[in-house]
Amino acid sequence: MKTYIVGGAVRDRLLGRPVADRDHVVVGATPDGMVALGYQPVGKDFPVFLHPQTHEEYALARTERKSGRGYKGFTVYATPDVTLEEDLLRRDLTINAMAEDETGALIDPYGGQRDLAARIFRHVSEAFAEDPVRILRVARFAARFTDFSVAPETTALMRQMVDNGEVDALVPERVWQEVARGLMDAQPSRMFQVLRECGALARLFPEIDRLFGVPQPPEHHPEIDTGVHVMMVIDWAARQGLSLPVRFAALMHDLGKGVTPPERWPKHHGHEAKSVELVRALCERVRVPADCRDLAVAVARDHGNAHRALELRPGTIVELLERVDAFRRPERFEEFLLACECDFRGRPGYEDKPFPASGHLRQALGAAQAVDAGAVARSVEPARIRDAIFQARAQAVAALRAPGGMHWEHFPHQADMGVRGIGPTLAAAFEQAALAMTAVVTDPAQVAAAQAVEIACEAPDDELLLVDWLNALILEMAARAMLFGRFDVSLMGHCLHATAWGEAVDRAKHQPAVEIKGATYTELKVERSEAGQWVAQCVVDV
Template sequence: MKTYVVGGAVRDALLGLPVQDHDHVVVGATPDEMIARGFTPVGKDFPVFLHPKTHEEYALARTERKTAPGYKGFLFHAEPDVTLEQDLVRRDLTINAMAQGEDGVIVDPFGGRKDLQARVFRHVSQAFAEDPVRILRVARFAARFTDFSLAPETNALMRRMVDAGEVDALVPERVWQELSRGLMESKPSRMFEVLRGCGALERILPELDALWGVPQPEQHHPEIDTGVHVMMVIDYAAQRQYSLPIRWAALVHDLGKGTTPKEEWPKHHGHEARSVRLVEQVCKRLKIPNDCRDLAVMTAREHGNVARALELRPNTIVTLLERCDAFRKPQRFIDMLLASECDHRGRAGFADRAFPQAAHLETALGAAQSVNAGEIARRYLEQPQHIPEAIHAARVAAVNEIINKEMPRA
């Protein structure tokens, strides 16, 4: 029985990066032997065990055989006669197909170290084509390792997988798991660059894929192309280390521009309403978590209003706050302002431009929150139908005062 550290731990150590988790492969053992040594079985599809002290995962070396479309259609063989190389050849990329023995020696049968030095993502074998999740994983790695390139032969293989319909077999939960992880990497745009390059984005997120090649008014968007703009927006959100809901909202805020009739280009009148419908459609299909969905819908609907905030009257601002449920959920409203700021700064030459609209609306929210709604309600106990109108009017007055006093218009 021999144990090896495998995969990402070996890769990251060679890159000089911090190693978060250690995955282990065990060669020459049976499940009964593992249990006898105090390991706890946890694997459902194939034998995986938790170390009795460290609780790290130890998987028996295994081979796989494709039996059905998608990423679940496999039969696994995990017996003592399975070699380390047989286990590694089934892995996705050469840089993830290295192992380190207990003696510290690195086993690298497929040139992983060479590809690390060359900064290349390359598939290990044709077995890559049997699991469509690997397309998403490679795209996610591209967002993390921003100086790596994709080997042409690997991109070609991924495109053949897309053409064969493998990506269509992915379940929504797994798609979102990989997309959400990629969005939280340092340069999310590279994930979508890889997905577009092999044709997978058109299958997974056709609403987003439709944005490339759609022009916008050059005076507002020097980058012109809507797809390019959205990539700049999410990279800015990543640069600011914003949360996943903000990054998701930044990604899908302009989906409606992909449905603008060509004869109306480069203008996109009414794209916000179309964006809302598309965001709701995407979130339902991919089973997006509620916090991400709700912020994305609000951002798609309101980012244009936020951009015009300095021109809005106090009554319109309070109506905006009420529509966004900002008094019950102020942080979500602030997050929407941040996503809208990403929209503003995610343009060629705009990254350092001022965006006073966010502070303007945040100050207005604070003024409106200072209104004692309970006290107003008590004044209208005998006329409760007038309570909402009275509270609204008081909030408008408070916003008007703060705008005139602290933020005079230019």
């Protein structure tokens, strides 16, 4: 009896990638012989065993012959005379059909190394066509190994399989399992590209396939094509390392655009409602788990509202928060915002643009949560409780926004933190950026305006002026051991005069998280957004 490491472990080692699981093939053994050696049998359909110590999988070398439709219709032969080469021959791709013996020597009868070097997915033999799941696997590999391409003859074979109706026999659970894994890989768009090229996408997910070729308004979507947009959105989500529900919601959000009558193109009024219907039907058909489905439905329904957050009335914002169940499930709401941000960033040139809507909604939730619902409930008759709480929350959101939609937010940087101020004027944006900086250290609302400090600075342009203004504050904070919670900025060209109000640092009261070393030129931007708001931002070193 001889054992070999086979498949993904051999491939990943040759690629220099981390090896997660090692699968073994055993040649010249019988099930009884394996059990006698202490291996534990686990395979239902195939003779597979777990090693008594390492618990790694050992499968007897086998051949498979197709005997029915779908992926279960196989006859398996696993007698001791099945050779390693025969076992490798039944595998899907040449790069997965290599083995390593106990001395570490490579056995590569089907050109796996050659295809690995050329970065090609090529089927090992015509037996590939016997299992339609392999189409999904190749597509998923494309999402993981982003510099590989599918060999033309393999694409042709997959197209033939699709034409023969093979993918229609796939069970929904298996489709979801593969697609979910592909979504979690490095570049999920490549999975859909491969499925589309062989015609499988139209059979498995006609709702997604339909999006390609549907135009959107170029002023908001420089990429124009809806399919291209959705692919950019899921790739952005993947680059950010976001969760499966977020990635799935990103994939689903615009399905409604695929059913807009062409005479209305490139506009898609009301596509959100159609998206919701299509998402529900798709989730039902593919048996998508509830957490993925619920987030996808919420994002499909409300992504347009989220983008318009700064323009929505306070009451509408509270309704949105209620619909997304943000009060009871804030972590879900975070995912909702992330998915909406992916939708925003998945457009050419939007990767680094400010997306103030999500910060605003986050703050709106904070303000609405701060309303003491119990106290409100006690102050009115029972029939009016619901409405009174709603009104109090709407007022809290309104107070947050007055005057003129000013607010601040943080944005992530690997080692440090980004501060961003938004307001109707440049001076207001500078004031908000200063508040954002205080919030890096402590909650600005906890800083009393006990003492005023005058600050003046000057710089050659608005961006350098922002950094100068923040650095002047950092100097005053450090030298006076103070925190500031209120700012009044006036600007004359590139000269700034300001008053900052604050108090001495009180460690018990302020719980200061970190000291700020300096404001930097990283992610430095001062500009007017499309909505006419001023945005002033940079990263501060802490």
